[in-house]
Amino acid sequence: MATIDITKLRKEFGDDGEQIVAVDDFNLTIRDGEFLVFVGPSGCGKTTTLRCIAGLEDVTSGTIEFDGRDVTDQRARERDVAMVFQNYALYPHMTVRKNIAFPLRLSTKQSSAEIDEQVEDVADLLGIGTLLEQKPRELSGGQQQRVALGRAIIRDPEVFLMDEPLSNLDAKLRSKMRTELQELQSELDVTTAYVTHDQTEAMAMGDRIAVLNGGELQQVGTASEVYRSPTNEFVASFIGSPSINLFTAEVSGTTLSGPGGFEYTLEDGSLVTGRESVRMGIRPEDMRLEAGGAVPSTVTVVEQMGNENFLYAEMGDIDITARIESVMNPEEGTDVEFGFDESDLYLFDVNTSEALKTKTGETDVAYEKYIGETT
Ligand code: ATP
Numbered sequence: 001m002a003t004i005d006i007t008k009l010r011k012e013f014g015d016d017g018e019q020i021v022a023v024d025d026f027n028l029t030i031r032d033g034e035f036l037v038f039v040g041p042s043g044c045g046k047t048t049t050l051r052c053i054a055g056l057e058d059v060t061s062g063t064i065e066f067d068g069r070d071v072t073d074q075r076a077r078e079r080d081v082a083m084v085f086q087n088y089a090l091y092p093h094m095t096v097r098k099n100i101a102f103p104l105r106l107s108t109k110q111s112s113a114e115i116d117e118q119v120e121d122v123a124d125l126l127g128i129g130t131l132l133e134q135k136p137r138e139l140s141g142g143q144q145q146r147v148a149l150g151r152a153i154i155r156d157p158e159v160f161l162m163d164e165p166l167s168n169l170d171a172k173l174r175s176k177m178r179t180e181l182q183e184l185q186s187e188l189d190v191t192t193a194y195v196t197h198d199q200t201e202a203m204a205m206g207d208r209i210a211v212l213n214g215g216e217l218q219q220v221g222t223a224s225e226v227y228r229s230p231t232n233e234f235v236a237s238f239i240g241s242p243s244i245n246l247f248t249a250e251v252s253g254t255t256l257s258g259p260g261g262f263e264y265t266l267e268d269g270s271l272v273t274g275r276e277s278v279r280m281g282i283r284p285e286d287m288r289l290e291a292g293g294a295v296p297s298t299v300t301v302v303e304q305m306g307n308e309n310f311l312y313a314e315m316g317d318i319d320i321t322a323r324i325e326s327v328m329n330p331e332e333g334t335d336v337e338f339g340f341d342e343s344d345l346y347l348f349d350v351n352t353s354e355a356l357k358t359k360t361g362e363t364d365v366a367y368e369k370y371i372g373e374t375t
Helices: 046-054 096-107 112-125 141-153 171-188 199-205 223-228 233-238 367-374
Strands: 004-013 020-030 035-039 061-066 081-085 159-163 191-196 208-213 216-221 245-252 255-257 263-265 277-282 295-304 308-315 318-325 335-339 346-348 355-357
Touching: 004 046, 020 046, 020 216, 035 046, 035 171, 035 199, 046 081, 046 159, 046 191, 081 141, 096 112, 096 141, 112 141, 141 171, 171 199, 191 199, 199 223, 208 223, 208 233, 216 223, 216 233, 233 245, 233 277, 233 346, 245 318, 295 318
Parallel strands: 035 191, 035 208, 081 159, 159 191
Antiparallel strands: 004 020, 004 061, 208 216, 245 255, 245 277, 255 263, 277 346, 295 308, 295 335, 308 318, 346 355
């Protein structure tokens, strides 16, 4: 186990002619035993950051420390990290037993019997104890992924680094493996950095989530923190599915006016004092159908999800989405109005896109208190 400190990390690719800054001014501490997920759109620098931690990329500048030990110039094999990639890269001609044992045979002088015992322990932990004599091609995708994990676990590393390890699996297996991986990580208590472009996966798995964009770290926090209190418009729009509704509103006193006749008077006008306009955000789950509500719109499509419906509509030239009850199925072209609570409203600076207001209200309500309030 290790605490990982990344300080002022920068990674450029290419020569002087055409330089790509893949990671810039990146500062982050991954805590001992933590499951930290890097998430962000394609090309934002997730894999590069992970490869720098692994020692597979030379950094342009900055430092990486494991437990206060500077490893920046150490090569991958000197760092005691184990990586699991999207592409499992199992050896096709070797049995599961030999695939899992491979790192030990390379790096230790243990006897075959000792190695066998460890392979069997790891295989049992992963529920593949009966598959040890099979070859990879005889296994399902999920089983192959477990073998790849086994090969990482058997090294008993200080750090696990995982790059989209579940993306080759179908949706159901992926969700099962998510839970399994989380349980396994918490059981082994090994510091883990995990890359995904899927915000749902990030939210579900990470102790904390690091949101990246354009090579820069935007925010680090728990799922609840990045969802409720995004530092800027990018994080607000990247986290949450369907995405938050965002539009620009003009400020007049304490009243905000937006496209298509949107009008809302803030209870707390101090939030917009001295501003001519502001970016507004309302999450689809915070919109409720309400006669006279501030969001007038015209229905374009309703998608039925079974347990709820996603309503897509137009408010002037802005597309908006609302999550509504499954019994509500208004036809295309229907004019509807939505209301929301000010405590759920997000406001962002029009120029810097930094958050001016995020969700307010209590979080982590104790069960007893919750039950007391709802009964
Ligand atoms: P994805 O989710 O698509 O894998 P990512 O967030 O992991 O994306 P990176 O692979 O880290 O992004 O890439 C960050 C940027 O660095 C991109 O612009 C990419 O084109 C560039 N890049 C990555 N590796 C190299 C390389 N070896 N040579 C040149 N440019 C590279």
